[in-house]
Amino acid sequence: MPEPLCNLDSCFLCKHCMSEWKELIAIKKKTLLLKKGTLIFKEGSPVEGIFFLTEGAVKVYKQWGEERELIVRFAKAGDVLGHRGLGGKNLYPISATCLEDSKACYIPNNFLEATLQANPAFTYRLLQLYAGELQKAEQRMHDLALMEVRGRIALALQEIATLFGIDPEGYISISITRQDLASYAGTTYETVFKFFTDLIAQQIITTTGKRIKINKAPALQKFIG
Amino acid sequence: MPEPLCNLDSCFLCKHCMSEWKELIAIKKKTLLLKKGTLIFKEGSPVEGIFFLTEGAVKVYKQWGEERELIVRFAKAGDVLGHRGLGGKNLYPISATCLEDSKACYIPNNFLEATLQANPAFTYRLLQLYAGELQKAEQRMHDLALMEVRGRIALALQEIATLFGIDPEGYISISITRQDLASYAGTTYETVFKFFTDLIAQQIITTTGKRIKINKAPALQKFIG
């Protein structure tokens, strides 16, 4: 069996899609380069395949009216994108936009379905992935419905720090706007702002430009618990 | 091929699990009878199988503290229960309780996994089911986060009417407490109450005991739009 084509531990594709290796090489070689801000797919457009993100960061969100949006989740290297389109109407129920420069493999539906048939283990693994995402989605549903705003913002910070990690200086390894944070926590820009002012005053967090550092995780936790 | 064992059009099991028919008959014969109010499974307990609901109605919910809960979804005849436990830690992330007398088939994990291996079509179909539920979960996440309370209550009424149908007299075919409605809409009992008072005053809905009838669907829709 050939070596995996990327060094990513979490590359779903390399780890679980061994059966169609030749085609996989072809797909890997056509890795898409996506600039920060690129719209990968848009709510309502037809689904023709799914994406495996191999590098970067992406926000997955739903829009409401012209102004408001809810960020459903963030995706990082190793995550799968657009797989919700599989069942039903074959229209993307959500949009996805790059938060940083990113790389992704695009798997057209016909190849995906061939793989699903030829490789039951892959299908089963994908099933588990879905089950996990369902759990996360329902947890998040719960958080958005029952927690109060400041708790949701604190939780958002914590989750983003865990997901994208922190750099050697202690800053969260992704630059995220207050607007995106608000969209993730299901609140408004100003509310995030005022809460940040509080957090900074209490030295629970520090900001340098758009970089955020969590100084006192336990204090942050208190807003969540 | 033998005839299906239940007349349910939407019985996922009969429609998609043809490969292990003998065992299926055995399972079908052991259909569980569940009285109204029965706790089918509880958050945090180990997953040993999944349920196919063949009759009745079930609420699937998460608890928070001792008092509050969020109803994640309702399940009716034909729906699958407990399948979120598949991936990960093998602990139920949610609880499920019967809203009415119900019937369900229980599929132990070992039989389920044998079926998944022997019957790729079944696995694929399950995958699509998951994708559909993910879409619904994310839509609901969006609704809970961005809509205001009265809109969420109106939407809850609409969804429940669609899901469980209406009887010949026009009443929603399930008796649901205001508390459950509040738990589904992510709000409090009293708020549902006050909104109901409004709706009844405007003759948008009528109630007789615990039965609810929607008289003016368009007027209800206005709170949602």
Next chain:
DNA sequence: CGAGTCGTTGAAAGAATTCAACTTGTGTGG
């Protein structure tokens, strides 16, 4: 240099929850 946008802050308005009181209904024991 000016205009405009973005970031920041305070004050007011609005919405929902909480609290508390009151009413209705139900079941039990006399």
Next chain:
DNA sequence: CCACACAAGTTGAATTCTTTCAACGACTCG
């Protein structure tokens, strides 16, 4: 059959929290 107690249903008022609005300052781009 009645009286009482307790639980459930119902309503109003006040508090709390969040959003919205509006204004100000800073920074950027033309």
